[in-house]
Amino acid sequence: MTEFDPAVPSTPEPTSQAFGIDIGGTGIKGALVDISTGKLVTERVRVPTPNPSTPEAVGKVVAQLVTQAGWSGLVGATFPAVIQHGVAKSAANVDRSWIGTDVDAEFTASTGNRVIVLNDADAAGIAEARFGAAKGVEGVVILLTFGTGIGSAVLVDGKLVPNTELGHLEIGGHDAESRAAASVRDREGLSYKKWAKRVQEYMSHVEYLFSPDLFVVGGGVSKDSEKWVPLLDLNAPVRPAQLLNDAGIVGAAMAAAERLGE
Known part of the structure; x- marks a missing residue:
């Protein structure tokens, strides 16, 4: 049995919605996603990626998007890196200080919400498999x-x-x-x-x-x-x-919801 850690925000189960965030080298986008349909519930908001794109700076933008949406609950985020068990093993188009960083923990701390992170292309693949060209x-x-x-x-x-x-x-x-x-x-x-x-x-x-x-x-x-x-x-x-600019947001939210349910 997994021991409950009171320092990590919990998310009620099951969830029908999750907030998706797509982090790129030039922009960070976010929106609330309906897990059952893959549709965006709120308008997609984009904020320029900070320069330098350090963990602290990116964490603030992620928190800004979640707070601006008034969201409290599960968050899924893409990240341009190899992600193993929440930890960045590389850094593509973001500051190299991310390498070795527990991205899940970084964003969970900055937002006060449970955040689950995965590679950006992997998120797009999940979105296309659930709701797009590979459905x-x-x-x-x-x-x-x-x-x-x-x-x-x-x-x-x-x-x-x-x-x-x-x-x-x-x-x-x-x-x-x-x-x-x-x-x-x-x-x-x-x-x-x-x-x-x-x-x-x-x-x-x-x-x-x-x-x-x-x-x-x-x-x-x-x-x-x-x-x-x-x-x-x-x-x-x-x-x-088929999902184009929404793929990362939708895939991140879907992956987070599915992993939470495992």
């Missing part, structure tokens, strides 16, 4: 987010395999995201046709390793999916993500 799909689903880097989420029969970091696969002697991220397309001025060739090479390698039943592609370029997804030639179908 009802059995077997192996791989979500890839193309942005500053390449994030990944792997789900098997709807259950997340956390912290896969497939954007760092080595292909042709290069870190995959250093050639196929959406930021590379912008930086090098590549057409969608030329960039799609790089994405094809990368996704073919992922398919060879995992033989997924479905790929879901997200990130900002998913809104222009008709310009590059039809150029891909893969065995598995490829679907653009």
Whole structure:
């Protein structure tokens, strides 16, 4: 039996709502989420990510979003890092002082609410599996987010395999995201046709390793999916993500609620 710690705020069970927060390198977004539908109950609010993005500074913004919403209860948050048992093992686009920090404990202390944290791409994968492009799909689903880097989420029969970091696969002697991220397309001025060739090479390698039943592609370029997804030639179908900017918020809230119920 787990011993109750009075220092950690508790959340009544079951919960039909949770507050979701999506933390990125440039912005931190939050909204209240209806767990049963995946819909935002309140308007999405965005606050610039502080610079430097230290634990104390980010913790204050997270607390600000929760307080501004008048919320008291369960909070789920994404974080751009490998997260193991609530602890950051890396730091992508946030201050490196996060490495080794218990992010769950940091945000729980700053907000006064129970906060459960997970990797940002993993949250998007959960959201798409529950309410988006991967809803009802059995077997192996791989979500890839193309942005500053390449994030990944792997789900098997709807259950997340956390912290896969497939954007760092080595292909042709290069870190995959250093050639196929959406930021590379912008930086090098590549057409969608030329960039799609790089994405094809990368996704073919992922398919060879995992033989997924479905790929879901997200990130900002998913809104222009008709310009590059039809150029891909893969065995598995490829679907653009459906939840777009809400995916992290919804996935964080869902993951927190599901973990609380375990």
